[in-house]
Amino acid sequence: MFTIASSPRLYPLTDRAVISLTGDERVKYLQGQVTCDVTALNAGDACPGGHCDSKGKLWASFWLANLGEQLLLVLNRSLVARQLPELKKFAVFSKVDIEDVSAQWQICGLAGEGLSHWLSHEVGDGNLWQGGVVMPVAAEHALLLLPKDAVLPELPQGDEQEWQGLMLQAGLPDMSAEHQGEYIPQMLNLQAIGGISFNKGCYMGQETVARAKYRGANKKAMFILEGEVEGEVAVNQDLELQLGDNWRRAGTVLSVCQQGNHCLLTSVLNKDLDADTVLRVKEQPDSRLRLRPLPYELAD
Known part of the structure; x- marks a missing residue:
């Protein structure tokens, strides 16, 4: 249905939100809240993940990027109203600030044949770029986060629907508010795309996630x-x-x-x-x- 372009394209996205975590204990705090291993991410690294309630049901699926002094979660905008208060619930006990910073960022998709070559030429060895970050999400597909005042790369632009189709074909989950509290992470295939660590310490909903893996409960x-x-x-x-x-x-x-x-x-x-x-x-x-x-x- 959707064929990846023969050269890199830029897809401005309007339905994504960005949540920021800053402060000395940002990594430690988020590590205890989400399914992915936050401590394994160096500056410029990114991975998928999920944020669950105590019963292991998802508040949100997301992509997480480490910008060095800041962690950024990119997720469906409709999830924020319920998910953000849950993420902040225990933050008063840690040195961490959590806020919706969507208005401060430009969020775009990047996709097309030769994208990896283009990125190596334009961005270099790391994924940090112009105060933002490139987040690989699939082969020759990436999310691009740049500050509002940054200049977007001069690439042909595609539409948001085409990007959504490419993400569907790649089998990448994108849940909306209608499904909050309904699915455990494995039901959205997060384990298959590297969004669940089974070796990290405790986090919200971990018992349910572990039971689904080790007891075949899912x-x-x-x-x-x-x-x-x-x-x-x-x-x-x-x-x-x-x-x-x-x-x-x-x-x-x-x-x-x-x-x-x-x-x-x-x-x-x-x-x-x-x-x-x-x-x-x-x-x-x-x-x-x-x-x-x-x-x-x-x-x-």
Whole structure:
């Protein structure tokens, strides 16, 4: 549906938010809150991760970057209203300042053949650049965070929907407020893309995450679906699974990108689905969606 451009493109993004952590105990504090290993990140490094409640259900999935004196979380803007107060809940006991700094940053996607070569020429060895950071998220795909007063690179620009489609094809999770408190991290495949450390110390929701891995407690995963629909498809719409002549509820739309009647979306579904499973959007009985292979191996 979406083909990566033959040369690097810039995708200005409007639906992302940025949360900042500063202060002497920023790393220690965040390490006790999220699924990824914050202590493993040097200045310029980045990784995916999740922030859970005490029961292991996600408040947010995100990308985390270490800018040296500052940690930045990049996430879906709709998550901030509920997630930020939860992240700050215990901050009064630590030397850390946490705030929504979205207005201070320009957030863009970078993608295209030759992007890694372009970055090595423009950015150099590290990922810190012009007071911001480049965050690789997949092969020849990256997020770019630059201060508001920085000059964006002179590259052809693509639209936000195209970037969303590229992220869906890469199997990268993007949850919205509608799904907060519903999924554990493994249901969004965070373990498959390096977003969960099973060797770090305690963090919020760790017992549930560990149980899902070591006891096989998780029976769901995020899948990519593609096909034809009858009308507009939105986040949280119900999806149905075909069983002979009947249809049964299977899950909801996690994130979606649509061009006309052609639709690409992600959904959390049972892990044991057959590759030839047929699904549809519940309100659109003539729609048909099929599973698209994930670009990585799933693991508990």
